[in-house]
Amino acid sequence: MIDKLLLDRWIGDAQAEDYIAWAVDLLVAGRDTPSLRILAGLNATHERSDIEEYFLRTCRELGLELLGCGDKPRDAVPLVKRLYRSGALPPEQTLHYMSRLYELSEYSDPLLGLWFALDDGFFPDEMESLEEWIDREWELFDRAVGLDLPDEFHRFVRCERCRHIGPPARPSFFASLRVLLTQGYIAADTQPSVCAKCRGSRLVRMACAEVQEDYFSRLRGGGESP
Numbered sequence: 537m538i539d540k541l542l543l544d545r546w547i548g549d550a551q552a553e554d555y556i557a558w559a560v561d562l563l564v565a566g567r568d569t570p571s572l573r574i575l576a577g578l579n580a581t582h583e584r585s586d587i588e589e590y591f592l593r594t595c596r597e598l599g600l601e602l603l604g605c606g607d608k609p610r611d612a613v614p615l616v617k618r619l620y621r622s623g624a625l626p627p628e629q630t631l632h633y634m635s636r637l638y639e640l641s642e643y644s645d646p647l648l649g650l651w652f653a654l655d656d657g658f659f660p661d662e663m664e665s666l667e668e669w670i671d672r673e674w675e676l677f678d679r680a681v682g683l684d685l686p687d688e689f690h691r692f693v694r695c696e697r698c699r700h701i702g703p704p705a706r707p708s709f710f711a712s713l714r715v716l717l718t719q720g721y722i723a724a725d726t727q728p729s730v731c732a733k734c735r736g737s738r739l740v741r742m743a744c745a746e747v748q749e750d751y752f753s754r755l756r757g758g759g760e761s762p
């Protein structure tokens with residue numbers, strides 16, 4: 537599976553064994569070049585630079601192109617998408633790769649942040665299946681490329697009372713004090729966030745496709761700013 541190996545290599549996660557296993561698989565499948573043979577015969581204790589060298593030679597001999605995307609993590613997204621759509625990447629792994637890309641962006645690409653947050657367990661309440669979420673997210677991703685999204689975009693929520701979209705707020709001091717006095721310390725410490733505008737408590741996460749669509753359309757129309 538050259539595409540997946542190239543993606544791992546680009547991300548910096550490809551292990552020596554991955555190159556060797558790839559070469560062995562190709563030999564078994566009937567491909568044969570001088571460097572491919574050598575690569576398949578190496579083992580993980582060989583110098584990484586040797587393995588890399590024979591890998592590159594093998595690619596040249598087989599006429600395989602290396603990952604031709606730029607050096608921005610976002611540029612690798614089409615490859616992840618392709619691997620997912622071809623069935624080579626199951627949904628959980630797809631989520632993992634997208635969060636790795638967010639890490640590689642040094643936690644700075646808000647569009648990738650959404651995937652990272654989900655990988656971290658921030659599932660939207662109404663999410664049916666990860667697969668469905670991912671399918672929808674590709675479209676939203678394409679739509680959002682080119683939008684100037686704020687850094688913390690993936691943490692934004694929409695208030696179901698006043699429709700404000702933005703970062704959630706901590707409950708007020710007095711609300712916290714009331715909970716502390718009536719329900720105790722733990723309840724006060726784990727109080728859910730509220731709307732920054734109206735203090736409403738019914739918030740829907742940005743991971744929800746419909747909230748993203750709503751937000752994107754406001755950005756384009758130049759309506760309410762977050």
Ligand SMILES: [Zn+2]
Pocket residue numbers: 695696697698699700731732733734735736
């Ligand atoms: Zn509100």
